[in-house]
Amino acid sequence: MSTIALRRRDQIGALSSRSILSLVRQPSLVVPSxxxxxxxxxxxxxxxxxxxNIPGFPEVDSFLDFALAGSVVQGVLFGSxxxxxxxxxxxxxxxxxxxxxxxSSRTAILVGRLAGAMVYGLAQTLFFTLVLxxxxxxxxxxxxxxxxxxxxxxxxxxxxxxxxxxMAIKTGSSEAVQGSFPLIFILLFFSSAFFPRQTMDGVxxxxxxxxxxxxxVEGFRSLTxxxxxxxxxxxxxxxxxxxxxxxxGISLRTLRNRLAAS
Amino acid sequence: xxxxxxxxxxxxxxxxxxxxxxxxALLMPVFQVVSFSGTYAGVTQMPGxxxxxxxxxxxxxxxxxxxxxxxxxxxxxxxxxxxxxxxxRLRMAPTSRRQLLLGPYIAAWVRACIAVVLVTLVGFxxxxxxxGNGLGTFxxxxxxxxxxxxxxxxxxxxxxxxxxxxxxxxxxxxxxxxLFLTDAQxxxxxxxxxxxxxxxxxxxxxxxxxxxxxxxxxxxxxxLLIGIIVMTLAAAGAWGFALTGLGRLDD
Numbered sequence: 001m002s003t004i005a006l007r008r009r010d011q012i013g014a015l016s017s018r019s020i021l022s023l024v025r026q027p028s029l030v031v032p033s034x035x036x037x038x039x040x041x042x043x044x045x046x047x048x049x050x051x052x053n054i055p056g057f058p059e060v061d062s063f064l065d066f067a068l069a070g071s072v073v074q075g076v077l078f079g080s081x082x083x084x085x086x087x088x089x090x091x092x093x094x095x096x097x098x099x100x101x102x103x104s105s106r107t108a109i110l111v112g113r114l115a116g117a118m119v120y121g122l123a124q125t126l127f128f129t130l131v132l133x134x135x136x137x138x139x140x141x142x143x144x145x146x147x148x149x150x151x152x153x154x155x156x157x158x159x160x161x162x163x164x165x166x167m168a169i170k171t172g173s174s175e176a177v178q179g180s181f182p183l184i185f186i187l188l189f190f191s192s193a194f195f196p197r198q199t200m201d202g203v204x205x206x207x208x209x210x211x212x213x214x215x216x217v218e219g220f221r222s223l224t225x226x227x228x229x230x231x232x233x234x235x236x237x238x239x240x241x242x243x244x245x246x247x248x249g250i251s252l253r254t255l256r257n258r259l260a261a262s
Numbered sequence: 263x264x265x266x267x268x269x270x271x272x273x274x275x276x277x278x279x280x281x282x283x284x285x286x287a288l289l290m291p292v293f294q295v296v297s298f299s300g301t302y303a304g305v306t307q308m309p310g311x312x313x314x315x316x317x318x319x320x321x322x323x324x325x326x327x328x329x330x331x332x333x334x335x336x337x338x339x340x341x342x343x344x345x346x347x348x349x350x351r352l353r354m355a356p357t358s359r360r361q362l363l364l365g366p367y368i369a370a371w372v373r374a375c376i377a378v379v380l381v382t383l384v385g386f387x388x389x390x391x392x393x394g395n396g397l398g399t400f401x402x403x404x405x406x407x408x409x410x411x412x413x414x415x416x417x418x419x420x421x422x423x424x425x426x427x428x429x430x431x432x433x434x435x436x437x438x439x440x441l442f443l444t445d446a447q448x449x450x451x452x453x454x455x456x457x458x459x460x461x462x463x464x465x466x467x468x469x470x471x472x473x474x475x476x477x478x479x480x481x482x483x484x485x486l487l488i489g490i491i492v493m494t495l496a497a498a499g500a501w502g503f504a505l506t507g508l509g510r511l512d513d
Contacts, residue, residue: 039439047446054307
């Protein structure tokens, strides 16, 4: 039993190393998910600098503090799509089938592939924070809050990566996975990622109110602009963790269906 | 002229034959006007914001963006034609270079009209209302066609120079950045920091003023005149960029 467990651990380790290395070796895949969120932060910080005084806007020192959460979630979402696209590419090239015929655990194959996204999500959170510090960013919840955000980034990457992996396994097409990118962008825009829900009205407010991304972003935001609270930590970590469990479940089920159909 | 019309007709037929190449460029500005108007609805509460309707501010931006990307679409088609060799066959035909260039321009203007009309209708459905005598809608249309002309020249010029899909990435990125580095999101006088400087000197800001004149307060006839001059010069420059690029194919 322990041998099997060890093997599974080794499999996850080997596949994780491969997925992480593939991101390191292909910077062109990851650079856009670092540059674009930073560009939008730079743009928003200058364009909406005075918007922080409008009614309903949370109390913040600068728009930069407000914008960090949105940029982290935006970057992590984009990075996760890249990872799921890599899985679809593995399916297209036949590498995935070779893994399936090998005596390897199905969970290990999936989690190993998603490990790259998880590590990248964590690194992105740290990267955005470090890059924006010299421009006046302040994390009110301190180092513990930052660590919680990094864990939140990791789980967000896992959650979105798992859901997108289900699509990759179902379609086996990297083009289809890439094609879902606008859906994520729409979901992000109709949340409180870029502007507070309290300043929206009508149908936009209602959509943002039911959009889970709003609550995910607001967890990160609370850790940035408020003092450390257990509620904010749990919101930042537990929401993506819960989505991760659902996402992995859907992915494994999709994988089983794919195997049954083949 | 018949050669230009032939090329334009072929390009427009591709909308039906290859909708996946045109529809995203059409949906993007629609999404933009819908999402920006709602997400940033609160910006109208900033003291000094020149309209109380966020859609009035964001509709012109979405229209110019959609029209310019409709223009870039001809650049994408040109890359395909260059790679398949169709463009070489056209260049061997007894037709002037200007005729060959005018064809994609005509197609771009038609594509831009579709984008401008659709986005404007969506904007009006969301509550956009012109201020003044309603001539602003015409000004919005002119700005859209102007941006489509600039986008077409820019896209074709890059396509002729790179001759592969690298040009597509460059043309999209540059135009996207160029349009966002204006007062696309908030008026210049409400900005703070680096963007205020960049937007003030970005010529595309002046073109956005032409688009916005009928929808927000504070843009006068002098702004309109400056905007039209900038737009004309930019369109002429883009035409020259495309024409010299076409000439380089002979090298």
